[in-house]
Amino acid sequence: MNPAERDRYQQVADDLRRRVEAGEFKVGERLPAIPAIAESYGIARNTAHEAVRTLAQWGVVVSKSGSGTYVRARPGVRQLIRCYDRLRGEGGPIANGLETAARRQGMRSYSSQSIYAPMEVRVRLGLGDPDLEDRPDVMETEYLHQLNDEPTMIVRSWEVLTITRGTPIALPEEGPYAGRGVMERMAGIGMAVDSTSEVVGARAASSEECVKLQMPPGAPVLTIRRTFWVGGQPVETADYVIPADQVELAYSWRIGQAPEDRDTAV
Amino acid sequence: MNPAERDRYQQVADDLRRRVEAGEFKVGERLPAIPAIAESYGIARNTAHEAVRTLAQWGVVVSKSGSGTYVRARPGVRQLIRCYDRLRGEGGPIANGLETAARRQGMRSYSSQSIYAPMEVRVRLGLGDPDLEDRPDVMETEYLHQLNDEPTMIVRSWEVLTITRGTPIALPEEGPYAGRGVMERMAGIGMAVDSTSEVVGARAASSEECVKLQMPPGAPVLTIRRTFWVGGQPVETADYVIPADQVELAYSWRIGQAPEDRDTAV
């Protein structure tokens, strides 16, 4: 037998999703309360709770403690355009397949400190032996971005201090380029970022992240490890943690005729 | 007080993760059984089970029913290189930051059918009015990829039949280019794919996907909507569903000096 249909709470969760998608419960509306669900399906309250929790993990609904569980808006997904091929004209990927990006972030709080880079960051930044004078070698900054008073992502960035030390941009959020973004600030001291690499993954949010991002436990997050390069040399790297709820990452690029391209394209 | 520390099962999950990361339990080793955990922390078996389940959602451990819960290998992550800047030489992003990709997929089972494209696919492929003769207009193929007898991803692809109909590549897994990948097959009929767009997201796996991919319920998956373009015209689009467990997507690209670049780079 199909193991997915063996468990009651899965059956109920699947059925509730079907009913939501069939339009029986509109976006923003409240689902029946857990005790009501339990009775109508002939299951225990606990099992009904498990079903609703599953629905919430799927992103179909959000549960507000003390209030109820509400059908979530599906089309509210923001696309973050990460990389795109500007050579395309009208009718290209952007115009046809990808919507406009929400470029403006909302507020962001931050805190910076110069530290001795941890091992993983050393590798990513290509830092060799420690500073001879044993000084901190990176500026670490943690941001909490918010949009409409709701947290949208956590960013931790590390900038190479041997590059920025003593310049006006040493502190990311002070000086003439305060809050301008890494590329613009680097450009301010003559470092033109010419290359980007990103590694994208996903996992369930840690309990700490659930608190900071106001997410239910177990909800998935997208993770990005991004590095900026100047002439083959990494100058900054950052970790993004983004609730997978409402965000998608858009990439678009041109393809050459090298055989490697055909190999990698699954 | 920190709400994350209010719940017992969260505390225990956090503590177990700390112990795993501290090396108390090595990779591949078995954790204490749930009843043992329950006793040692002074909690109910049920609560201990919840803690272990949380650990599994975090990807720290995998639970094998009837056997035990085992610490999972962290460094075993496969990086799928999606897009990279080939102009970089040694010492560039690839060499320093990104490891070699596992290009070879394992086995894959598939099934194809020519259908009338659903609405969402029509939009992605830029299909206008339906075929005058009301014939199917796309070839839909579903793949289940496997590596070492373990499912690695589900792919559903749609190819535009007005392009491939009557050609040797109409059926993806038959003819001279059977199983060669979309780009190579398209090249076989003179269609040189010159552009790619991808939209990456993440969510909890549906119950159906959990079965096909042999994942625990609620585990996160990466999703990719990919489209291949020829001269501004989409020729194929596909949906990827990949367990977020052990996979990361690597992107790397060059950056121009246009101001838009600095805007989009957060």
Add this chain to the structure above:
DNA sequence: TCGAATTTGTGCGTATGTATC
């Protein structure tokens, strides 16, 4: 303003099913 009712979330004890060894 206050308190009662409702709702979600957690915790416990127990029982049962199923997979593995």
Add this chain to the structure above:
DNA sequence: GGATACATACGCACAAATTCG
């Protein structure tokens, strides 16, 4: 087949948040 371990299910209780009279 028996022992062990994980997974689900139920019933109950309580805490915290919200709603509403």
